[in-house]
Amino acid sequence: MSAESGTVHEHHWEVSWAPLLIAIGVMLLVPLTFAAFFVYEAQLYGIIFAGLGTPLIVAGIVKWIREGVTEPAVISGVSDVGIGIFIISEILIFLSLFAGYWMMRISSGAAGELWPPAGTPEINKILPLIMTVILVASSITYHKGEEEYHEGNIGSFKKWVFITILLGLTFFGCTMYEYNHLIHAGFNPGTNAYSTAFYSLTGFHASHVLIGIISFLFLLMFGTVNKMFVKVAGIYWHFVDIVWFFVATQIYYW
Amino acid sequence: MKHKAHRFFASMLVAAFFASTPGMAAEIPNIPTPTEGWNTVWHEVLIDLWVIGILFGSLGAYFLVKYRAKDPDAVGSGKKLDFRQALAWCLIPCALFLADDFMLAAKGWTLWNTQRTIPAGSMEIKVTASQWNFTYEYPNGVEISSTDRDTDKNLFGTEIMDGDLVIPVGKPIVMRMISSDVIHSFGLTDYRLKEDIMPGRVTYIWFMARKPNISQVVCVEFCGTNHSGMYNRVVAVSKANYDTWLAKKKQEATLRRRTYAANIIKR
Amino acid sequence: MTVATDGIPEDTGSSHGGFKLKEWIFTTDHKRIGIMYLIGSIAALLVAGLMAMGIRIEQTYVGESGLIQYFVGDFAGNMTTGDAYNAALYFHGAAMILAFLIPGLTGFAANYLVPLMIGAPDVAFPRINALSLWLFWMGILVALLSFIIPDAPDIMWTGYPPYSITTSTNTAFYVFTVHLLGFASILGAVNFLVTIIYMRAPGMGWNQMNMFVWTTFAAFIIQLIFVPVLAAAVTLLLLDKYAGTNFYNPDAGGDVLLYQNLFWFYSHPAVYVIFLPAMGIMYEVIATMAKNRIFNYKVAVWGGIIGILVITGEVWVHHLYIAGMPNWIRIGQMITTLMISVPVGLMVISWWGTLYKGSITYSTAMKYASANMFLVLVGGLTGIPLAMTSMTVHLSETSFIHAHFHFIMALFATFSMFAAVYHWFPKMTGRSAEGKLADAAFYVTFLGTQLTFWPLFIIGIEGMPRRYWNYEMFPQFEPYHMVATIGSFIIAFGAALMILNWIKAAINGPKVGANPWKSRSLEWTHTDIIAGPGNFPKPVTVSEDWTPYDYANADGTPNTSN
Ligand code: HEA
Ligand code: HEA
Ligand code: CUA
Ligand SMILES: [Cu+2]
Secondary structure (H helix, E strand, C coil): CCCCCCCCCCCCCCECCHHHHHHHHHHHHHHHHHHHHHHCCCHHHHHHHHHHHHHHHHHHHHHHHHHHHHCCCCCCCCHHHHHHHHHHHHHHHHHHHHHHHHHHHHHHHHCCCCCCCCCCCCCCCHHHHHHHHHHHHHHHHHHHHHHHHHHCCHHHHHHHHHHHHHHHHHHHHHHHHHHHHHHHCCCCCCCCHHHHHHHHHHHHHHHHHHHHHHHHHHHHHCCCCCHHHHHHHHHHHHHHHHHHHHHHHHHHCC | CHHHHHHHHHHHHHHHHHHCCCCCHHHCCCCCCHHHHHHHHHHHHHHHHHHHHHHHHHHHHHHHHHCECCCCCCCCCCCCCCHHHHHHHHHHHHHHHHHHHHHHHHHHHHHHHHHHCCCCCCEEEEEEEECCEEEEECCCCCEEEHHHCEEEEECCCCCCEECCEEEECCCCEEEEEEECCCCEEEEEHHHCEEEEECCCCCEEEEECCCCCEEEEEEECCCCCCCHHHCEEEEEEECHHHHHHHHHHHHHHHHHHHHHHHHHHHHC | CCCCCCCCCCCCCCCCCCCCHHHHHCECCHHHHHHHHHHHHHHHHHHHHHHHHHHHHHHHCCCCCCCHHHHCCCCCCCCCHHHHHHHHHHHHHHHHHHHHHHHHHHHHHHHHHHHHHHCCCCCCCHHHHHHHHHHHHHHHHHHHHHHCCCCCCCCCCCCCCCHHHHCCCCHHHHHHHHHHHHHHHHHHHHHHHHHHHHCCCCCCCHHHCCHHHHHHHHHHHHHHHHHHHHHHHHHHHHHHHHHCCCCCCHHHCCCHHHHHHHHHHHHHHHHHHHHHHHHHHHHHHHHHHHCCCCCCHHHHHHHHHHHHHHHHHHCHHHHCHHHCCCHHHHHHHHHHHHHCHHHHHHHHHHHHHHHCCCCECCCHHHHHHHHHHHHHHHHHHCHHHHHCHHHHHHHCCEHHHHHHHHHHHHHHHHHHHHHHHHHCHHHHHCECCCCHHHHHHHHHHHHHHHHHHHHHHHHHHCCCECCCCCCCCCHHHHHHHHHHHHHHHHHHHHHHHHHHHHHHHHHHCCECCCCCCCCCCHHHHCCCCCCCCCCCCCCCCCCCCCCCCCCECCCCCECCCC
């Protein structure tokens, strides 16, 4: 079942500076910035590292997408499989976090302790419901957009993507609002076992929402988008949506 | 360093002398211990592994020599297996290997039960591990700390030194262990046993000395800078010697408490 | 690195003659990425090997040597011997596994060989491949920062909390090293799984793939599923240490054993990420040098490789035998661990069988392969008592463990790596690296390794604890440590000879023709000796009865068709 792999034989070595740029950017933005802020408390260095790293990453991604749009792929039509495979590993990260949560919860139950443990304020159960509706809606709007795209209506596609981004941002805003509220009520990541699970699971999910939003922004920024990118971004977004069901039911309603 | 080593060997000699004193066998309960069980099973496993190893090893060596190329252009003449042969070459080895595995598993599990079942009439010592120290608390409240380790100080004219974990021969000993900081491990080298000590859980280990002897307990879970300095001796002595030692320790502790109280009153 | 021209019809392009730095650094070509992976992983081996020398020197005698501080770059003597030793050992373990062997086998070997073996022009996502390479290099850089920062991590490659949380050293760099190398691996997995599934030459069925391709396929499935768990485990460590969460804090409802479970849930399968490709390389070398078909190919693949894949996720508890796991999970995982001997045994039989009635020529790679027949037995069989929970309560955390995994990993898998470099050296450089120097390096290294690691078995059984720079309670082990140290110097000498030989051969080794080993595998039969961009001068298709191992025709005469 071998697809027609690039039968063209190019006579030069392929190059791209995007990957190296991104890797250096990541190195600056993640380990070095983190260490500067949290390990050595050298804010200035932290700001410098982040200030250097971020533009490198953005430049790298922009370049990458440009090349992806203009240059022929080695083999076409497999990026959706690629993202599917990648999502398997994402699922396992979430599963590990859930495992931690379940373990804490079950062992506290076995020890006859209260759940949620002392120090947990009343957590609003309505907000997550609204957030769920928003996220599901955004999956639908993106799907609409995809349909338009396949009919060739790029303008209306972009409109739907824009609405999706707005919904995504609203969702993200809700999370931030909730965090702000809870932290003021004295519920921070270190308060107890529940807060630990709460912030890491919702926070990790929120970071995925953010990545989704950013990739949609890239979609809007480029005049010519390719079919695969639209599809891949969609698969990723639906995945983020589905994970939310698990996060919400486990964290808020169990 | 060399100096210490000599002392160590000297104390081993003392231990050997004690070990050869006859006439105590009667008190020793005749129960299987983890230590002897380990040595037996280890012996059997070792034979099993050597047999497999030599079998495969010599066959491999034979092939390497036998099938050297006779001429540089020659090719091998291994035949493609037909379905029945392929299946046989799968199922028969599988069955043999599995049989061996299950045998080992069964032997191992039996011993495991011995290792984890505390016999009746055992004595419990509480262990608290911390960076980088073991503290032992005897049933009568006597406390010993491994950081007091001082092999130059001979207590009460016996082979026992400061900081030693002293146990009576012929009595199953249970260590109940907790940690007050990071993970440590209680490694009784000569008794072929170890178990981790960690915060948030109580773990245990049981062992029994049949003869007076001296061995080491070492911390075998990495715990930082002085991980390798976290050890002390385990000294098994006759019941009589143990009782004397414990009584003296108790007395010493009471004395210490009294002087302490007296000091406070004076102030 | 110029192009050799022996027996090659024409230069396939203008721009790939001659060395252009830009075409290396910015390359997205799998072969060059592979070679840069090789350089990175060998660099990690050398630095981590240097640390090993420091460790050995420190352990030679009871008491301080006063030298270990220099190895970790503490020339001012600010560190205590214990801290310096721990930092060196941390680097040694973490770098050897995460930066040397895994990238060496799944980075270098997989990158270089898989597309060539399946007849593809490149991997499916070349730019992601390059990103993966550079993330790996960044990971190495973060690890190397240990030697510059004042508080080098000292938490061992296992990084158990609470120690890794309460220590004053820089746990964050450990976490980020794992993140970068882990992410590089996940990207690699996405790339290679897609490549192997979709880009095989037309006509190539699953049962016609090279063994190495199969083992890579399995190794990447393991990476894909298990690396995220490791990433999560260390991320929680980071959160606990720097954001105040309580995952591993028993005082607030967390559990220290959660980390160990998550960590070994990955790190056990990780040993098969090393073992499988190493085994794959062995198959390639042996089949090629014995000019024989793989004995019982289908059983080796579906019983051996896939068998390991199936069992590997259910055995991690054998690393927690002394940590107090409940009995029900202990007995289950003891049996599954023991059962790993079945798929491995099937692979061993098929390896031995491949030699049976072969016609063996001894290239340098084949010499390593022969030594490996013995090393895999020593290393593998010593895993068996460790799998038995009642045996491990004594052997765990002693140098018996060291001996076990150095034999299977530092010797068997590492020798496979070296064999791969020798076997495909002509492919990479157009030159041969065979010769007296190569042989000398092999024999010296082999001797050294035996001297170093056998004594560890003996003192391990007698109870020499792990991670001890000082063993004043066991002075009777001193002579054994002495032998091990002498052995390690011999290894280092052998390693130096080998590296020297590689450099020498790459520059002016004798040039060779397109297929020096007379292999039947696509990377030799269908490409130029140094494959150019796009790999294959003409697209490859294979017939239904083609296999990479059909050395003989039905009548026993050599098969010379293409
Ligand atoms: C490449 C790396 C590699 C490989 C392949 C293996 C292979 C095996 N390992 Fe090893 N192991 C490590 C690397 C590896 N290990 C490392 C790094 C550690 C320590 C980590 C740390 O703590 O830092 C470790 C630790 C380790 C432990 C934990 C010890 C402890 O800390 O207490 C255990 C316990 O079960 C174990 C078991 C095994 C087994 C059963 C195999 C099996 O896969 C072996 C199978 C092979 C054979 C059995 C030989 C060939 C087969 C035959 C000839 C068939 C016939 C045989 C029989 C029927 C028995 N290993
Ligand atoms: C692939 C893995 C791998 C490899 C190849 C090695 C190779 C070696 N290892 Fe290692 N080892 C581990 C993986 C590996 N090890 C792991 C995982 C641990 C556990 C860590 C832990 O407990 O957390 C360990 C622990 C470990 C210990 C235990 C220490 C302790 O617990 O107290 C010891 C002690 O002897 C040791 C020794 C050696 C030696 C002598 C070599 C030799 O083979 C090395 C030979 C040397 C070289 C190959 C370098 C050659 C040097 C030069 C040529 C000089 C030039 C240098 C430059 C130009 C930079 N190792
Ligand atoms: Cu305590 Cu190691
Ligand atoms: Cu394992």
